[in-house]
């Protein structure tokens with residue numbers, strides 16, 4: 001079954017063709033990697049799927065329903081949740097409160113104004129879901145901490161918990177291990193595979209090709225806003241077009257890694 005389908009998706013910013021005719025499918029229950037050199041259009045694609053940027057052309061569907069053309073809250077309520085490249089936690093709220101923001105689909109706030117009793121029930125539900133999500137990412141016991149007091153790797157987990165609290169059907173992850181130590185990267189990798197084992201569909205943007213090849217079921221490689229390779233990770237990563245996109249010459253990107261290192265592509269960012 002198809003969880004996500006992008007058909008001829010284009011996002012242009014004036015003359016910049018950030019995404020230009022992208023086609024790919026993510027199978028339900030799979031962990032799909034989306035890789036490519038710096039500036040190849042990965043984040044723009046995640047933004048397009050989550051409704052943050054409008055499509056110049058094309059169509060995106062999730063579980064058969066149209067996503068393109070919908071507003072961000074509608075897409076979020078339809079079960080598509082994401083994390084961001086830069087951590088976006090609210091510093092003045094506790095870990096639990098931050099995660100509760102993900103569990104709440106906006107109705108709690110509305111109910112609070114007009115139906116206080118129903119709001120109290122929704123609040124309890126959000127709290128339960130948030131605790132469940134924190135347990136899932138291994139952060140039980142840190143509910144009352146402020147995010148700024150936690151190590152960086154834990155803050156990333158809080159972000160993932162916030163997305164999980166909505167019990168999404170599709171989780172978009174934008175470089176969830178960026179800036180992490182090798183141990184933290186391995187732990188997050190284990191978390192993503194265990195979520196996949198639970199049946200959660202994920203689209204993972206990540207620069208570390210060795211990690212992506214190891215974790216994912218399927219790999220989509222983009223360059224200059226276009227898909228240049230798509231398929232089984234081990235084969236795809238050795239495709240000549242992928243080698244050339246990363247290094248501008250024949251090379252084996254997957255073999256070119258130190259532990260935890262990441263090939264950043266053309267500009268080495």
Ligand SMILES: Nc1ncnc2c1ncn2[C@@H]1O[C@H](COP(=O)(O)OP(=O)(O)OP(=O)(O)O)[C@@H](O)[C@H]1O
Nearest residue numbers: 013016017018036037038039040041042043044045
């Ligand atoms: N809002 C914007 N306005 C103009 N150009 C943009 C905008 N957002 C992205 N771009 C450009 O679109 C291209 C694709 O950017 P995008 O951030 O999607 O790439 P990326 O593959 O996620 O890069 P990275 O790996 O460095 O995060 C780049 O040339 C970028 O400068």
